[in-house]
Amino acid sequence: MPLEKLIINQFRNISSANLTFNNKINLIVGPNGSGKTSLLEAIYFLGLGRSFRTRLSNRVVNYEQNEFTLYSEINNHDVTIPIGLQKSRSGESILKINGALSNKLANLTQYLPLQLITPESYTLLSGSPKNRRAFIDWGVFYHDPQFYLNWARIKRLLKQRNAALKQCNAYKELQLWDNELCFLSETISKQRQDYFNLLMPLVNETITEFLPEFSISSSFFCGWDKKNKPLQEYLADNYLRDKQLGYTTAGPQKADIKFKVNGLPIADVLSRGQLKLFVYALRLAQGLFLNSFNDKKCIFLIDDFSSELDQTKQQILAKHITNSDAQLFVTVIDKNNISTLFEQERTVFHVEHGKITVE
Ligand SMILES: Nc1ncnc2c1ncn2[C@@H]1O[C@H](COP(=O)(O)OP(=O)(O)OP(=O)(O)O)[C@@H](O)[C@H]1O
Ligand SMILES: [Mg+2]
Missing domain, CATH: 1.20.1050.90 (RecF/RecN/SMC, N-terminal domain)
Incomplete structure (x- = not known):
C-alpha cells in the first residue's frame, strides 16, 4: 500500500506542500531546520494519528495558524484510498477515510503500517x-x-x-x-x-x-x-x-x-x-x-540515515533496504553522502525553509 500523494498545510514549518511520491525510494534532502523530519512526522501522523516527537498536537500546528491539514492517497491494489486529517491547536480532529467521517484516530493504523527509525531509535x-x-x-x-x-x-x-x-x-x-x-x-x-x-x-x-x-x-x-x-x-x-x-x-x-x-x-x-x-x-x-x-505493506521512515554509521555499514544497510521492495522515505542532510547508495528507482525532494521541491 504505497503512499502516493500527500498534501500538507500548516504542519510545523511546512505551510503548504503538494507531493507525489515514488513507490520505492524517496530521498528527502535539506540543511538543519529545513523541515525534513517534519515531513516524516506528517506521514507518521497519517499512519498513527499522533506525532513521534510530542504528545501535544498544538506543537505541530504551524506557529501562526490554528490547525493543520493533511490529505493523502494510498494505493491499495490499484484502488486509491483517500485519507484526510485536520487537527486544531486545541486538539479537535476531523478524520475522513474514503470519503466517510471516522470518529477514531486509531482507525488510521489499518491503512498505513509504518516503521520509523530515527537517531533516537536506540532507546x-x-x-x-x-x-x-x-x-x-x-x-x-x-x-x-x-x-x-x-x-x-x-x-x-x-x-x-x-x-x-x-x-x-x-x-x-x-x-x-x-x-x-x-x-x-x-x-x-x-x-x-x-x-x-x-x-x-x-x-x-x-x-x-x-x-x-x-x-x-x-x-x-x-x-x-x-x-x-x-x-x-x-x-x-x-x-x-x-x-x-x-x-x-x-x-x-x-x-x-x-x-x-x-x-x-x-x-x-x-x-x-x-x-x-x-x-x-x-x-x-x-x-x-x-x-x-499481509497485503497492507509496511512503509519505512528513516530519519537522518547516515548519523552514527560508517560508510561500510551504510552500504550494507542501504543494500538490504533497497532489495526489500518496500516504500522508503529517507532523510539526509547532504545528498552526496548517500547518493550512490540509493541509486535505483527514486525521487529526490529538496527541503529549504519548509518549502519542498522535486529534483
Ligand atoms: N509548530 C511549528 N511551526 C513552525 N515551525 C516549527 C514548528 N515546530 C518546529 N518548527 C521549526 O521547523 C523547522 C523544521 O524542523 P525539522 O525538525 O523538520 O528540521 P530538519 O530538517 O529535520 O532538521 P535537522 O537536520 O536538524 O534534523 C525548525 O526550524 C523548527 O524550529
Ligand atoms: Mg531532522
Missing part, C-alpha cells in the same frame, strides 16, 4: 520495557486480529483492578477481576510469544548481516515467571505489596524482550552505532515480515 534497547512492548505489539496487532481487542480489554481490567486495589480490604474482593485478567493474560502472552518465535529467526538473519561480530541472544518475558507459578498465584501473593504501590506488579503489562550479548544486556555492551544497527535489524525484519503475509 528501543536502552529505554524502558514499554518501548519493547510497543515494538512487539505492533507486530502482533497486524499478525493476529484478536490481539487488539484482548489487549484493550486487559488495559480496562487493569485500570479497574488498580482502582479497586486501593479501596479493598481483602484479596478475595479482587478475585472477580483476576479470573478474567488471568485468562486474557494467558491468551495475549501466547499471541506475543508465537509472534516473537516467528519474527526472531528473521531478525537473527539480518543481525548476522549487520553485526556479524556479535552473537546476540533474545528471549521473551511474558510479565511473570510462568515456570515458577501461575499468574493467579502471583496476584494473590503480591496483594499487599500491590496495594501499597497502588498498581499490579505482575502480568502482561510488564512484558519485555531481553537481548543479551555474552550474557550481558545488549545496551551495556554495544556502541551507539551498533545499537542503531540492531534497531534497524529489528524494525526491518518486522516490517518485511509483515509484507510477506
Whole structure:
C-alpha cells in the first residue's frame, strides 16, 4: 500500500506542500531546520494519528495558524484510498477515510503500517520495557486480529483492578477481576510469544548481516515467571505489596524482550552505532515480515540515515533496504553522502525553509 500523494498545510514549518511520491525510494534532502523530519512526522501522523516527537498536537500546528491539514492517497491494489486529517491547536480532529467521517484516530493504523527509525531509535534497547512492548505489539496487532481487542480489554481490567486495589480490604474482593485478567493474560502472552518465535529467526538473519561480530541472544518475558507459578498465584501473593504501590506488579503489562550479548544486556555492551544497527535489524525484519503475509505493506521512515554509521555499514544497510521492495522515505542532510547508495528507482525532494521541491 504505497503512499502516493500527500498534501500538507500548516504542519510545523511546512505551510503548504503538494507531493507525489515514488513507490520505492524517496530521498528527502535539506540543511538543519529545513523541515525534513517534519515531513516524516506528517506521514507518521497519517499512519498513527499522533506525532513521534510530542504528545501535544498544538506543537505541530504551524506557529501562526490554528490547525493543520493533511490529505493523502494510498494505493491499495490499484484502488486509491483517500485519507484526510485536520487537527486544531486545541486538539479537535476531523478524520475522513474514503470519503466517510471516522470518529477514531486509531482507525488510521489499518491503512498505513509504518516503521520509523530515527537517531533516537536506540532507546528501543536502552529505554524502558514499554518501548519493547510497543515494538512487539505492533507486530502482533497486524499478525493476529484478536490481539487488539484482548489487549484493550486487559488495559480496562487493569485500570479497574488498580482502582479497586486501593479501596479493598481483602484479596478475595479482587478475585472477580483476576479470573478474567488471568485468562486474557494467558491468551495475549501466547499471541506475543508465537509472534516473537516467528519474527526472531528473521531478525537473527539480518543481525548476522549487520553485526556479524556479535552473537546476540533474545528471549521473551511474558510479565511473570510462568515456570515458577501461575499468574493467579502471583496476584494473590503480591496483594499487599500491590496495594501499597497502588498498581499490579505482575502480568502482561510488564512484558519485555531481553537481548543479551555474552550474557550481558545488549545496551551495556554495544556502541551507539551498533545499537542503531540492531534497531534497524529489528524494525526491518518486522516490517518485511509483515509484507510477506499481509497485503497492507509496511512503509519505512528513516530519519537522518547516515548519523552514527560508517560508510561500510551504510552500504550494507542501504543494500538490504533497497532489495526489500518496500516504500522508503529517507532523510539526509547532504545528498552526496548517500547518493550512490540509493541509486535505483527514486525521487529526490529538496527541503529549504519548509518549502519542498522535486529534483
Ligand atoms: N509548530 C511549528 N511551526 C513552525 N515551525 C516549527 C514548528 N515546530 C518546529 N518548527 C521549526 O521547523 C523547522 C523544521 O524542523 P525539522 O525538525 O523538520 O528540521 P530538519 O530538517 O529535520 O532538521 P535537522 O537536520 O536538524 O534534523 C525548525 O526550524 C523548527 O524550529
Ligand atoms: Mg531532522
